[in-house]
Amino acid sequence: MVHLNKSIREGDNADLTSERLTATFNTHEMAAHLHQGRHHAQRRREITEAIEKIPELHDSQPYPFMTREEKINEGARKLEAVTRHMEKIIDPNNAAELFHLNNEVLGLEGNACALHGVMFIPAILGQADDEQQERWLHRAVNREIIGTYAQTELGHGTMLRRLETTATFDKQTDEFVLNTPSITALKWWPGNLGKSSNYAVVVATMIIDGKSKGPHTFMVQLRDEKTHNPLKGITIGDIGPKMAYNITDNGFLGFDNFRIPRRNMLMRHAKLDRDGTYTKPSHAKINYSAMVHVRSYMISHQALFLASCLTIAVRYSAVRHQGHIDPKAPEVKVLEYQTQQHRLFPHIARAYAFNFAGAETVRLYQKVLTDIEEGDTSLMADLHALTSGLKSVVTYLGGEGMEQARMSCGGHGYSQASYFSEIYGVAIGGCTYEGENMVMMLQLARYLVKSVAAVKQGQGSKLPPLVAYLGQKSESTSLIDRVPNGGFTEYIKTFQHIARRQTFSAAEKFVKLIENGTPREVAWNKSSVELNRASRLHTRLYIAEAFVRKVNEVADPTIKDALSDLLHLHLNYELLDVATYALQDNFLSTSQLDYVRDQLYLYLEKVRPNAVSFVDSWEISDRELRSVLGRRDGHVYKNLFEWAKQSPLNRTDVLPYVDKYLKPMMKQQQSKI
């Protein structure tokens, strides 16, 4: 028999199968919408199957049972193996295929080459001149050398200008002398810097004739290529365990009069001649592009993290029975509880929304790249503002959803068998890396404040599409309850109203402070929480719009209907969440708020029959999920027991601490009596 939900197999947990049988859409089709079209969705499944057949690509035991050293060893083992098998399984030039392969085989806790592909090679491509690329690029691409990108220092993160590491030009020997003048100047945090990399692109303040020329990048060999021992003058090591992501060896690095040739300065943009003549880079923005690149892709990766947690929680909620709604009937699936639905379904909607917004962002990023090649940098500021906002909002709201998903599984969610805490730990790091969220929100706010100024100067009609709504007028009240079905537009107008109102009021607060004599940056600081709120509302509006655009674009009516339910749920949930802003000046009335609540509960019920199918559609394999609780087949309890029996503590019945410490304690107490 052919089922719409493609995850059904014989022998599965019957409760889970019964959920899948109520699907109103084909999950393969939905997967195509989530994963860049039918072709790639199909490739993902093929890759999963190919991996299944190669045992050395499988985890040799669950990660939670390994020490950090064992995990790192296991990660390197699989990294070597997957490198050998790669060309059989995927097209290595297809980033999306490589991403999926890595997720399945290496997992999300990192690996010895995590930064090599994402930061080191792009740094060479973006910043080394042609001759330099000749020297390093093919060696890096072929992994003859392994590298990373060393920017942040123990005492300095985002403020590039304040980096303390120095590269002083020695004209006599035609070399740079690298130094770490203080403890706070130690390079700190770069991934794979500690133990894996033998090269790094290092950011240091360049000094020529005693004068600082600001931060520049340098190719630095860190370790002997044969012995892997650190070179003389280099202090290097791992910064120690983190909240998560512990297969990656984030490292520290110090220099003590370490010399590199002048031509190890990356000279695509800035240059230094043999005679000490310095040429500035022509375009300062160029350096941002690596960050924007990573941020653009972060949105959909974060959506995948959230979807992973929801896959676990929604499936488990269909398997877990607890309590009664009808006192005479058997215990119900916990998925029947409105509180459980309210905890999970709006986050399913968010995961979808983030995915759609992420796909748009990547498309915009690719357009900006093409534009730049044609000399047009006009969209860069928009893309930067958009990704700054999305990165912050998505990582934060995603974290909220992941923790709700974990807690919705009760005690078992707290066990590492669920793998929740690791997924959360890795994902939530995104609030901090690639631009700390508060800093990002305020970068977006600067863009919004400029847009408000443009509107006030009568230039509102010339604003770029992302902020065009700031130049438009509001209705005096919301009309969300006038167009009952499919009234997406009125919701969007309401979100536009509140984002606009908050943006204007925050900008006005800032301007008024300046007019009253407050220094500009002090005024900015005193307005920053309100500006932050504006950035958040602006970004949440964008996410809702991206979801609406997606639904409007879908042709297949079963997919469109299902996504429309999810979108309705999203719009009502999000509006309720920011209703404080909407209720001001009675733009939204009290009775409209009641309407929003009723709609919310209505759409929880509508989403209910498709809940499992919505998460199944992400097609995150058991291998990738690494969660006993989230297994496709729903056989949770038996496998929790099997998992627990493997725990290292269960290798012996009586652990050494019992004889060594507990028994003496017990006897000591007895002797007192």
Add this chain to the structure above:
Amino acid sequence: MVHLNKSIREGDNADLTSERLTATFNTHEMAAHLHQGRHHAQRRREITEAIEKIPELHDSQPYPFMTREEKINEGARKLEAVTRHMEKIIDPNNAAELFHLNNEVLGLEGNACALHGVMFIPAILGQADDEQQERWLHRAVNREIIGTYAQTELGHGTMLRRLETTATFDKQTDEFVLNTPSITALKWWPGNLGKSSNYAVVVATMIIDGKSKGPHTFMVQLRDEKTHNPLKGITIGDIGPKMAYNITDNGFLGFDNFRIPRRNMLMRHAKLDRDGTYTKPSHAKINYSAMVHVRSYMISHQALFLASCLTIAVRYSAVRHQGHIDPKAPEVKVLEYQTQQHRLFPHIARAYAFNFAGAETVRLYQKVLTDIEEGDTSLMADLHALTSGLKSVVTYLGGEGMEQARMSCGGHGYSQASYFSEIYGVAIGGCTYEGENMVMMLQLARYLVKSVAAVKQGQGSKLPPLVAYLGQKSESTSLIDRVPNGGFTEYIKTFQHIARRQTFSAAEKFVKLIENGTPREVAWNKSSVELNRASRLHTRLYIAEAFVRKVNEVADPTIKDALSDLLHLHLNYELLDVATYALQDNFLSTSQLDYVRDQLYLYLEKVRPNAVSFVDSWEISDRELRSVLGRRDGHVYKNLFEWAKQSPLNRTDVLPYVDKYLKPMMKQQQSKI
């Protein structure tokens, strides 16, 4: 020189000292308000000093560098040592002193006797009859035997009635036969069950003559007292690693026709005679008292977790410099940023509020205990409702604050050197254990709905104090901006209004569904999210009231002024957080909301000079805090480097995985070219 802030020492980080010099109150005095009066605050300091002098009570290395097995061993080592030294350091009968000693020495990741004192002994006290206490109590108190309390099963948590483990009475042999009829019936989760305990109080469904008598408690020996080997018929082990709290061996337990004497059934309340005659317990509520006991104390423990995270974040924010407010001046402390203040200060206020509410709860619990001894159980329902709500709201909001604190420290907050992730991991477990939060909120909601019914029946004036406000009438609008300074009362009235409005509307939704023919439990389920919101607002009102009561009670004007600032901050922050409810029907006007925002920013500034002193007042020692980032002396960077150098990965320059896997990978690639 004598300073008001008692944490100042010579040689400290100057930025931190400068913060401490602006304190407007004596931190020892504030500590007395946080820690049950001057005497106990002084005892805490003395205990800290005593521990300092006994090296075997100190951690032998930082926990994050240990494997789980090493941690468990280290925990047992210190447990044995602290048991030996205990009577020199504290009065072992003083629970508060014991609590502090354990926090400092054993820490928050648990220990082999964690459940022994909190659950096993109270279970004997509460449920064993006098003769049974004679047999087991002194052996337990003296730790000749180590026990735990085994209730939850793999497939069942909160639903006691559905527990599957059976204890079948065999009249012939005068024994109970214990069985685990399925995998889901395995006892699962009890702390210290896996490897440490040799006894347990086990909850099982009692069967007499083929008939179930419901859940009862039994004393069961699990392991041989000499060899510690599991007894025949017992399957036992550790359930595997968890999100946190991994020194404790949460365990599983299965029975295969395991026999215990009839008199191992705990018979204080229910009884079974030799001839099979069964006597029911007289008062079903009695069994709740252990849960209520734990929940009553949880509130202040959770406050301490939150305060720990804030201590780390606020101190670090005074040490960390980043960016500029005045472009010409040096980089500023990150504590100067309004966004940073907004991230941290309202949570300082919450930690104080939770502490004050927790102290009230413990007093009420003690009163209820006295009442019960005098045969008066009238307050038990109120206490149960109160602790259910507080437990849920405090664990959830606390978690929010802890994660904000971590993120406010940027990358370094993500390092386990900060210890944030462990504190969060342990604390957030509180959302799940001792009654899952959603279940707890709905238990409170039942109490609130009953109170509404009483009001509707004209009994509003007879409601107990905790819900008396439900019987009162609202003003038509809020008056918060009419009494500018010290207008705590108008804020409380506003919180009362919104809690009352939501409670009535949720209750009415429930009643209306029933009137329209919906079965009662279905109606309850369909109203449960709204009921939940009511419970939350009710509890947050209580917390605000407890804070107001505390401030009104303080005599010392410097303490009173400082706490008043914190309370103002709290009231405005909380009101803004729930403003959606207040804006309905224009109870709060848009201009009043603007007023609340302005007040919020004003009180962030007022709290600023005391921020470090507010966290210092908790007097959480460096030993207890276990955080490099939160050190009292503020010497963060040097010690982060020292910490990292100790990381196990840095014991050798080149780790085995490099030669074993990375080099073959690098060569394999080279050979392809």
